Amino acid sequence: MAEIRLTRVEQGQTKIRNVPIAVTPEGFWCCPSPVMFQKTVKTQNPLNKPKSSSPTPKNHVQKKQTLETEKKPALAASRSGLVSDDQRNHGSDAPVVSASVVTERTPRPKTENLPRKVSVEFGEPGTSDLKVVLLGKQGFSVKLSVHKSVLVESCSFFAEKFLEHLPGLPFLEIDDCEDVEIYVETVGLMYCKELKQRLIKQSVSRVLRILKVAEQLGFTSCVDSCLNYLEAVPWSEGIGVTPILKRVSSNISKPSKDTLSHILELVLKSNEEKGRREMKSIVLKLLRENNSLPSCSGSVDLCNETVYSSCRSCLDSLLSLFRKASECEFMDMPMEFKEPVVKQMALEADNLSWLLEILADRQAADEFAGLWASQQELASLHTKLPIVSRHHVSCITARMFVGIGRGELLPSKDTRHLLLQTWLQPLINDYSWLQHGCRSFDRKVVEEGIGRTILTLPLEDQQSILLSWLGTFLKAGDNCPNLQRAFEVWWRRTFIRPYVEQESLHQLDS
Numbered sequence: 001m002a003e004i005r006l007t008r009v010e011q012g013q014t015k016i017r018n019v020p021i022a023v024t025p026e027g028f029w030c031c032p033s034p035v036m037f038q039k040t041v042k043t044q045n046p047l048n049k050p051k052s053s054s055p056t057p058k059n060h061v062q063k064k065q066t067l068e069t070e071k072k073p074a075l076a077a078s079r080s081g082l083v084s085d086d087q088r089n090h091g092s093d094a095p096v097v098s099a100s101v102v103t104e105r106t107p108r109p110k111t112e113n114l115p116r117k118v119s120v121e122f123g124e125p126g127t128s129d130l131k132v133v134l135l136g137k138q139g140f141s142v143k144l145s146v147h148k149s150v151l152v153e154s155c156s157f158f159a160e161k162f163l164e165h166l167p168g169l170p171f172l173e174i175d176d177c178e179d180v181e182i183y184v185e186t187v188g189l190m191y192c193k194e195l196k197q198r199l200i201k202q203s204v205s206r207v208l209r210i211l212k213v214a215e216q217l218g219f220t221s222c223v224d225s226c227l228n229y230l231e232a233v234p235w236s237e238g239i240g241v242t243p244i245l246k247r248v249s250s251n252i253s254k255p256s257k258d259t260l261s262h263i264l265e266l267v268l269k270s271n272e273e274k275g276r277r278e279m280k281s282i283v284l285k286l287l288r289e290n291n292s293l294p295s296c297s298g299s300v301d302l303c304n305e306t307v308y309s310s311c312r313s314c315l316d317s318l319l320s321l322f323r324k325a326s327e328c329e330f331m332d333m334p335m336e337f338k339e340p341v342v343k344q345m346a347l348e349a350d351n352l353s354w355l356l357e358i359l360a361d362r363q364a365a366d367e368f369a370g371l372w373a374s375q376q377e378l379a380s381l382h383t384k385l386p387i388v389s390r391h392h393v394s395c396i397t398a399r400m401f402v403g404i405g406r407g408e409l410l411p412s413k414d415t416r417h418l419l420l421q422t423w424l425q426p427l428i429n430d431y432s433w434l435q436h437g438c439r440s441f442d443r444k445v446v447e448e449g450i451g452r453t454i455l456t457l458p459l460e461d462q463q464s465i466l467l468s469w470l471g472t473f474l475k476a477g478d479n480c481p482n483l484q485r486a487f488e489v490w491w492r493r494t495f496i497r498p499y500v501e502q503e504s505l506h507q508l509d510s
Contacts, residue, residue, distance in 0.1 A: 121145070122184065132187070133173045136180035144187060154190035156218030179209055186213045186222065195225035204233060261306045268310060268351045280354050288361055304364045311355050311368060315375070318348040318393070322381040325389060342389050349392035356399055360408045369411035372400060373419040382426045387433045394430040395438065397423040398446045404456070405449030417457055420465055424450070428472055432479040443481075451486030462490045 121143045128145035135141045151158040161172070177183050189210070192198050199207055211226035213219075267283060270276040287303070324330055325341055359365035382390050400419060403409040411419070427450075434441045454465050466487050473480045 129170065131171050134177045134180050134183055135173065135175050136177045140180065142180055142184055144184065146187065150190050154219055179213060182209045182213050186210055186217065186219065189222055190219065195222055196228065199225055199229045260303060264306065264310050284358060287358055291362055304362060307355055307358055308367065311352065311371065314348050314351045315371065318345065319378050321345045321348065322378055326381045326384040345389060346392045349396060353396050353399060356396065360403050365403060365409045366411050369400060369409050369419060370415050372396065373415050373422055376422055379422045379426055387430055391430045391433045391437065394427045394434060397427045401449035401453050402445055405452035413457065416453055417461055420453065428480055431481055447481045447483060450481055451483050454486050455489055459493060466490050
């Protein structure tokens with residue numbers, strides 16, 4: 001949507017081009033033809049050669065316009081085919097074009113270095129209570145004298161803007177309108193009672209343009225009328241609309257839960273690395289797009305339920321593989337028998353990392369934190385396997401701490417404490433491998449996440465965890481997460497803050 005702001009139009013910069021229009025019985029002005037817009041833009045092109053003409057006396061111009069208005073009402077009616085006797089009797093209520101004339105043209109420098117000029121004006125300034133200025137490309141602009149009540153009643157966009165800004169301010173300016181001509185026509189349709197009748201004689205391409213602007217403005221009645229028109233009208237000779245609409249919609253389809261579950265299953269079970277990686281990225285991107293649409297909010301619970309079902313399945317499979325890999329008989333097997341199990345373990349861990357990313361994007365990963373924190377058996381088996389087989393699991397733990405540190409996950413205090421008790425030491429054991437063997441591992445981000453997670457606990461729990469970490473860090477050095485920043489915060493909370501507060505109380509008492 002184009003940017004909108006409240007402003008005032010500089011009167012000294014205003015130039016208006018008189019454009020013929022037609023008025024409907026409902027008081028709706030028809031937008032001038034595209035050719036007229038193009039002519040107006042052309043006259044403002046700074047590359048045009050400068051022209052000049054003798055100034056016309058103001059009173060002569062006004063008299064001439066009055067005579068033309070009195071002499072040619074029938075001509076205007078015949079051009080538009082929309083003016084009725086009823087409208088003539090109520091002509092004062094209908095918006096009409098402002099009658100001002102540009103009498104002199106002078107050479108201009110580049111357009112981008114000049115303020116915008118009002119080129120066309122619609123409406124009746126005497127009866128309107130709002131001016132809307134549309135700023136298009138190439139310095140072209142249009143001013144609409146409209147009625148605030150009509151715009152607010154018709155579309156949510158203007159209603160919201162008047163709630164956000166001062167309701168009494170009489171000017172609105174909308175920047176960078178891509179389609180000024182259609183924008184004017186769409187605003188005009190807000191004055192029209194029979195939208196369907198006004199759209200019947202339009203082309204499909206023009207209705208599609210109107211539909212785009214109406215959807216941006218939240219002009220729902222116009223959107224409905226455009227969709228009804230597009231559903232009914234043949235798009236080309238010999239081809240009805242139904243085959244085209246079937247490309248984007250269907251009356252017979254599987255429930256979205258089944259479809260999403262099937263897609264996730266295909267990706268999770270794929271063993272082809274390149275295709276799997278690309279599809280994970282695409283599905284994650286599409287789910288993010290769904291998250292940003294308010295209309296999809298009703299399907300959020302359904303999607304989360306499907307993702308969590310996949311999470312439990314992957315967890316069960318991973319635990320089963322760890323149990324098998326930790327057996328003595330498995331350790332003694334030849335490498336060709338162990339390799340498929342090791343690959344499957346890495347695959348399931350990667351699946352869980354991807355599902356966690358989906359849930360974190362949807363702000364629904366709190367339950368995953370609880371599931372992961374409660375995997376004590378998996379954590380105990382973790383220490384029995386070689387690092388090369390188990391380090392993928394530590395990547396999941398690292399992502400959990402990063403999410404909590406960033407506020408993407410908000411698990412309970414007990415869950416955070418259990419997560420640290422269960423998985424911090426296995427993560428420390430794999431830390432050296434993660435730094436040197438995983439290209440996507442960001443040490444600083446992970447350490448920040450671990451530290452922030454620890455600092456969300458009660459002070460006694462912070463002390464227990466950080467003192468245990470200190471003993472490991474003094475032995476392992478860089479092969480252990482550097483949590484010095486969290487240690488400093490805990491130190492100040494424990495040894496400095498109480499005395500500062502006590503000193504402040506003494507000063508207040510004295």
